[in-house]
Amino acid sequence: MSNFKELGLSQEILATLAANGFEKPTPIQMQSIPLVLKGHDLIGLAQTGTGKTAAFGLPMIEKLLADGGRADPRNIRALVLAPTRELVNQIATNLKLFVRKTPLKIGVVVGGVSINRQTEQLARGVDILVATPGRLLDLVARKAVTLTQGRYLVLDEADQMLDLGFIHDLRKISKLVPKTRQTLLFSATMPKQIAELAHEYLTDPVKVEVTPPGKAADKIEQYVHFVPGKDLKTQILKQSLTANPDGLSLIFSRTKHGAEKLMKHLDHVGFKAASIHGNKSQSQRERALKAFRDGEIRVLVATDVAARGIDITGVTHVYNYDLPEVPDAYVHRIGRTARNGRDGIAIAFCAPDEIRLLRDIEKLTGIEIAVASGEAPADQARPSKGRGGRGNGQNRGNGGGPRQDKAPRQKRPAREAAVGFAGDELLLEDRPQKHARRDQRATGHGHHDGRAEGNRNHEAKKHHHGRPGPQDSRRGPSDGNRRQDVRRAGKGSRQA
Secondary structure, three states, X not given: OOOXXXXXXXXXXXXXHHHOOOOOOOHHHHHHHHHHHOOOOEEEEOOOOOOHHHHHHHHHHHXXXXXXXXXXXXXXXXXXXXOOHHHHHHHHHXXXXXXXXXXXXXXXXXXXXXXXXXXXXXXXXXXXXXXXHHHHHHHXXXXXXXXXXXXEEEEOOHHHHHHOOOHHXXXXXXXXXXXXXXXXXXXXXXXXXXXXXXXXXXXXXXXXXXXXOOOOOOOEEEEEEEOOOHHHHHHHHHHHHHHOOOOOEEEEOXXXXXXXXXXXXXXXXXXXXXXXXXXXXHHHHHHHHHHHHHOOOOEEEEOHHHXXXXXXXXXXXXXXXXXXXXXXXXXXXXXXXXXXXXXXEEEEEEOXXXXXXXXXXXXXXXXXXXXXXXXXXXXXXXXXXXXXXXXOOEEEOOOOOOOOOOOOOOOOOOOOXXXXXXXXXXXXXXXXXXXXXXXXXXXXXXXXXXXXXXXXXXXXXXXXXXXXXOOOOOOOOOOOOOOOOOOOOOOOOOEO
16 A cells, blocks of 8 residues: 555545645554554554654544534543653644644643643543553543543553553553544554553554664664763863754753763853753643753753654764663664755763673664774673664674574572763662652653663774764674563663
């Protein structure tokens, strides 16, 4: 199928798509839309940025229009759940575009904004409600909304919602939506917990899959700097930013405090920078994203709250100032660049205590990331076979390809006490609190709609396009991939 008309959509929807420049459906849209229109429950496996909102939104809107009627006061007809405020807002923006010139109303419920204003919005009833789980349950508890008319339930970025500890909230919400519903689950990965979730929530689901998990965009050039400490890490970052004054750079930090500290330092030394993380109110986060999107600031420092669903076409560089605890997050992070067919550069910094994280990322993606500078510790180096490069498995240099590490796997301690790197002293403050609720307070403080966040640095050679210089180190034999429990970092965490 090469156009939306062949998918079974109505002339009204087709006219809206054409008016907004939608010409050819993406693979996930081609597979999902006909199945959803037929009423199937669906498991959609696709990376962020593949067009999932239209994949579930267009057929859902089509069916709501065909059903007629509208939601009663304080009720909804369809519910879309997503893990972060940014993703909720982006989904809602796209859905509002699709329902133009129709009577359907889109509602948005997230933490960080006035709960009273959201109560007023829900009092009139909405057709499609897009929400973060925590704030939705707050409103249910206040009797501001009921879900008894919900006929469609969408779980978007389900794997991230589980990482963030939303599983209990999801179970509560699913019991509030009628059993006679159509349920659509979208996820970038399919771990055991997602399979269990699908078995619990979905009825005879059809599974569709595009973009295999762990595959990065082919046009992303990937590099890593091995660094011994925070000063050199920050020095390399500033050198690269200086060499690319016209670039749009997104920098990922593991902790909220680390992101804010780095942003203030960059701003102090002359870079136009802002930050988004869980300690920012919703209005602050929206202003920072708008300034970044409009080019008013050239540097945005963020936690994993920006790793998924943030579609800013002009991002030229993604910096992993801290490597993520969960390998999949690396793919999502660097996916913020090289969008819509453009090229992009992803630069990672790897401190000694992050070597295992790097090895897990390389195992997931199937490539050896090119070394820009520095040298891995001798006892944790890998054979210098090929140098990584663009995308997934497209290694450059003398060969490459997926590594075949033979060393026995070793379990990583529950959380290693890294010493001497920026942000490590803050990790204790970011550990999940048993009873913390991530998105409930209207002030925006203490809301946790994203992942746990941290910090660490060297010197580099770059040319005028911002690509790091040639590798200046040789690698020793690998000690194998040391797999950690990739869900450890997110379980119960309601941060970012």
